[in-house]
Amino acid sequence: MKAVLKVCDMKTSKDINKVKNALANNQGIVACEINKDKREVNIIYDNYFLNVDKIIESIEDTGYIVI
Numbered sequence: 001m002k003a004v005l006k007v008c009d010m011k012t013s014k015d016i017n018k019v020k021n022a023l024a025n026n027q028g029i030v031a032c033e034i035n036k037d038k039r040e041v042n043i044i045y046d047n048y049f050l051n052v053d054k055i056i057e058s059i060e061d062t063g064y065i066v067i
Contacts, residue, residue, distance in 0.1 A: 001047045008065040
């Protein structure tokens, strides 16, 4: 599966690393690409292990808002 998520307040490389680490803690993430300028996260994941709601929850648990 593929998802494109908008992450608010993702401005610095520190923010990007936080989001990357949050995604890396989920089993089933195949790949992710983060565009700082657009504040978008492109994710490819295996929906056998997780769904988009779980991905959003893991990002929001680090303090960011996903729209």
